[in-house]
Amino acid sequence: MSKKIAIIGAGGMAAYHIAGFRQAGAEVIAMADVNHDAAKATAAKQGIPQTFGDVAEMFTALPELDGVSVIVPNKFHAPLALQAMQAGKNVFCEKPPAMSAAEMAELKATAESTGQTLMFNFNNRARPESYAMRGYVTDGSIGTINTCQAKWIRRAGIPGFGGWFTNKGLAGGGPLIDLLHMIDLGMHFMGYPEPAHVLATTYHDHIDNKAFKGPWGIPDNAKGVNDVEAAAHGFVTFKTGQSMSFQVSWAEMNQREECSCVFQGSKAGGMIRRLFGVDGLDETSVDDCELYTVENGLHVNRTIKVAADETMGRERSAANFIKTLEGTEKPLNTPSEALSLMKLIDGAYASAASGTPVAL
Structure with a gap:
């Protein structure tokens, strides 16, 4: 069964993530952004069926999600990745991994304690x-x-x-x-x-x-x-x-x-x-x-x-995340x-x- 993925962040990099996920056979079923209008616009352009203005609401509404892609300003990488892993979702996050090594250490510990896959777009x-x-x-x-x-x-x-x-x-x-x-x-x-x-x-x-x-x-x-x-x-x-x-x-x-x-x-x-x-x-x-x-x-x-x-590896990097979840490739990072x-x-x-x- 194909993996079900949501995108958090409606900016320009989303197109690369979406293309890579789809190339690997995943379904992109939702788009979330605090600017809900931006989420709706990107979702319409990319053929994504559901949109949300709140990430927590999305996790509640879509328990079937296998993973999320985090594409937001750097300050919010770690908080959103933590929120997703604590909600039982695997995470593919844009670079940088976090704002500091201390934040990254918390992310690593959370990935280990929850058993979720955590990867970054080192494309x-x-x-x-x-x-x-x-x-x-x-x-x-x-x-x-x-x-x-x-x-x-x-x-x-x-x-x-x-x-x-x-x-x-x-x-x-x-x-x-x-x-x-x-x-x-x-x-x-x-x-x-x-x-x-x-x-x-x-x-x-x-x-x-x-x-x-x-x-x-x-x-x-x-x-x-x-x-x-x-x-x-x-x-x-x-x-x-x-x-x-x-x-x-x-x-x-x-x-x-x-x-x-x-x-x-x-x-x-x-x-x-x-x-x-x-x-x-x-x-x-x-x-x-x-x-x-x-x-x-x-x-x-x-x-x-x-x-x-x-694409300088951006789509292939996203595809590797899906293939890692499926167990058909090793994680690139x-x-x-x-x-x-x-x-x-x-x-x-x-x-x-x-x-x-x-x-x-």
Whole structure:
């Protein structure tokens, strides 16, 4: 019998979740949003039969729900995920997992005590390039990954001024917590080692300069605040002896937007990279997936060819949630990994505030 899923949050990301759930054979039977009119509009567009303005009311009305997708501002990720698991529902939540490691620890404990599946939309793990590269990791071709460089930089990518993205109380931070994907992907390839120390700096240049606004996001709010960083740079050591550097930004003087994960292993190195076009994913975008090794005494670069995926794994990530519930796939991520990631992010913000390295 197909899994029955509800969507919490009627924003733009809902379309990817809905498509992925349906591709995996699930039924999306309800849409909930505190703005009930928004829920009705999205449900009508997506062919979803029921809508609610209150999540608790939805859980009462639909006991047959197998799971929910949480797509709301960051502040509400943990409360809604907790509410859903306590109501006996499995949860697929947008990133970041929570506002802090303490919140994430509570989520992990609740998932364990209730027996519910808790997963997050770390969609870059689900890109074809990532699946391919992970194959080289798991078959031993790469060996031990010693170091990694994680980068998601934008030249003009602030997602609206004065909205929830630029409000620390609602978002938890700026690009470091928003564009955490490449940090997560690097840790994924490295075997998700436990972070030991982090040294980081944040920068606030351009955070209120509308010349650096991105081509997507939410409407500006003149009465809102812009109290998050515009960029974060740092270095992490792990308890295994591995290390990672990271660069994350919404607004820096870069050539073009780039998200990339580059690593160096004991047997081979590798790179996954997307160079975005002037309008995001247009004809000038470039995708690279490469492996660097030595064969017959010669340095060899291999180009890995995979199918194109303009959703950047968003639909495939959602499909993995359904397949995990069905027992036909392993989960692409776990609460334990999400907790390690949030410890790193907490530590990076603490280091930037203190100007000193932070032990994790």
